[in-house]
Amino acid sequence: MLDDAQQLIAEDDFANYTTTTRFAEVVAFYQNTLAAAGYTFDAAQSSLDEPNALLTFTGNNTLTVVVSGNTDDSLQIFASRQ
Numbered sequence: 001m002l003d004d005a006q007q008l009i010a011e012d013d014f015a016n017y018t019t020t021t022r023f024a025e026v027v028a029f030y031q032n033t034l035a036a037a038g039y040t041f042d043a044a045q046s047s048l049d050e051p052n053a054l055l056t057f058t059g060n061n062t063l064t065v066v067v068s069g070n071t072d073d074s075l076q077i078f079a080s081r082q
Contacts, residue, residue, distance in 0.1 A: 002029060002077070014080040018070065023050045026075060030055055030065050039063060051075060 001008075005017040019026065027048065031041055039059035047054045051069025056062065061081055068076040 001079075002026065005077075006074075013082075014078065016076070016078045018074045018076055020074050023053075023067065023069075023075065026067055026077065027053060027055065030057075030079075034059075034063060 001010075001015055001017065002019045002021050004019050004021055006019070008015065008017040010016070021029070034057045035041065037059070039057035042056040042058050045054075045056035051067070053065070053067040055065040055067070057065075064080050064082065066078040068078075070076055
């Protein structure tokens, strides 16, 4: 989760929050952090269309990160494990 997470709602298998971190930095954060944790970015199951993205990672389980642009230039992040 990004350091500037606000309005956080989290449970065991998901997290939902807003961030003012720039879109490219959010994508890079999840790609780098999850790669270091042993997950592989699945480009075929992902879609990037700034300010929105669907990022899919595979490893011991599947992790999905949805990035949605808000009207105030913040980003809504929903991350889940399946």
